[in-house]
Amino acid sequence: MSENLIAVLEQDVGQAACEQAAYRLLDWLGCALVGAREEQGLAVIRYAKTLPEGNVACIGGGKREASTSAFVNGALGNILEMDDLHRMAIVHPGDTVIPAVLAVAQRELSTSGELLRAIVRGYEAAIRVGEAAGTEHYRYWYSTATCGVFGAAVAAGSLMSLDRDKLSDAVGLAGMQSSGLWQCRLEKGFAKQLASARAAQSGVLAADLAKCGFPAPRQIIDGRLGLLAATSTNSRVEALTKTGSECWKVGEVSEKPWPGCRHTHPVIEAALRYRVKLSLDKISHVEVYTYKSAVDFCDDAMPDTPHRARFSLQHAFAIAFIKGEPELSDYVGEVLADTTIDTLRSKVAVFESPDLSAEFPHRYGCRLIVYTEDGECMRESILSAKGDPENPVDASASRRKFRSLAAHAGLTDEFAHDLEQTILGLPSEHSCSSKLFDGLEALIDL
Structure with a gap:
């Protein structure tokens, strides 16, 4: 099944999907900037500073190696509950996919087009696995982490130009690391942030291992002893490969206009x-x-x-x-x-x-x-709250949300404006995403 899912992900990513990916990146970054100021974010940043330095920026945590950056940034986006959501999958795909993309894109010096296409493909994988897992999976399992790890692996593998065989291995290795239980919401602590952080980091690790020739199960999602069999009683395996629409699922994501679940x-x-x-x-x-x-x-x-x-x-x-x-x-x-x-x-x-x-x-x-x-x-x-595809926020509202969050995080209006323009300009750029990476480096001491 992994190969069949990969085949779906190999479709061409058009301009419209890349533009949607840029807005998903902007939305995630605003959430992460504020998260880095919260108690949970400060704790994970303190942890990051105990680890070896590298060449990849992580918000507030200096420059670390790629998987550490994915971990730190992966902990930040969901702290204040303003992260994006795919309703059918019950997954917040940005929380795991975008930290993995930013980490690997900086390491690989990816172009803006490669970065945006990786986001689109990562969202697609995370959402399809979430749709396949179904609502019974969500009853006990934190779907953003358990399904998001597949999106992180696919996105990282896309940036590393893994072929179908190795990308299938990355998916299998992601499945071996799929984790996150909802007991975390019944007790105090920061475990929810750990789950999303590890999912982002595990996606990078899965792609790196696959590139080095580390084979993995090809039916880790739908096999007799795979994810769906183990964690869901109403799974829909057909969601993994169902076609019939030319639209990427990044366009089905809801954006939260207000704080809160x-x-x-x-x-x-x-x-x-x-x-x-x-x-x-x-x-x-x-x-x-x-x-x-x-x-x-x-x-x-x-x-x-x-x-x-x-x-x-x-x-x-x-x-x-x-x-x-x-x-x-x-x-x-x-x-x-x-x-x-x-x-x-x-x-x-x-x-x-x-x-x-x-x-x-x-x-x-x-x-x-x-x-x-x-x-x-x-x-x-x-029936459809503000921010759902049937009741969307417009582009100007998305930009206002980012600027509000950036101001709350202490960024100057000028810096926030430059970041916004850089991100929303990515679909028209075809070179190395140097301005974005420079912007991220400016956030390492947030």
Whole structure:
């Protein structure tokens, strides 16, 4: 099966997909810049500085060898829950693919076209494996890491010009390193960042070993004792090689306009609709009906840490209704303790909706009912939250998001603007991506 997947990935990557890849890179970098300032990011950067130096830049961690850079950068993109998402795969592909691409591209002095095509192919592999693994895999396994490692390996192998045989070995070796359990979300700690970091790093290692002649299983994904058999009861192996569309899956990715787990975004959008037609003192109580995974992950009426707040449907509704479009500052200390926000959170009850569960992961939807003090009942339904392909953010909003995150991370407006222009100019460049690499080097002491 690995060879058949590789055959799909060998299709020509056109200009449109390269432009989409540039925006995915911009989005990831903004998230990673802010992540590097957080407690989790600072911890992994301290670790990086204990390791030998190399010639590849990693954000905040100096110049290290390629797999270390992939590890450090791979830990940063998902810290503040603003990373991109493919709904059907339930994978955040940028978190693992882009750190692997940036590490290997710097080492190999890749051209801008090679870099962007590697992102496109890496996204394709990660997403297809995620689609094949299905929702039951996601129940216990952190799909971004377990499936993202395949995308990282394919992307790294693409930059190294591995032939089909060796790229198949890289896929097999990626499968031997696929890991990440959801117990990490039930306990305190930074293990989630370790999973994405290791997936990015393992992808680079898999490609490097394959290049050196390290053979691997060719049915590691779909074999009798492979990933799908071991970790899913509703796998769809046909997703690995299904064709019928000329579009690359990088174009199917959702971009988050607001902080917080993607499961909370439909509720945020609904709350924003309510706030323009209802005053806070009129709310008696709120019922949120949504799909099972959203309930499992995000039913938390009393979040007491930024991490818990980013996974709270109740907090998402309260801050969006009271303050408007959520910002990073809406998930920290004094906001969490605000009595007005806490009072509204306590009025929000969360329930599973069987019909919305049946739609997941095709749709991440919700229905809200707000009951007023005078007995009125007000309803809102969101089937495609802002940022989904059916309800996209436009290019200007993506650029504003990057500039906002860059400012939050302490970058000057001028430097952020130059980085933005460099990244979005990559599809029109055909030489070595020197300006991008120079920009990354300027971030090694962030």
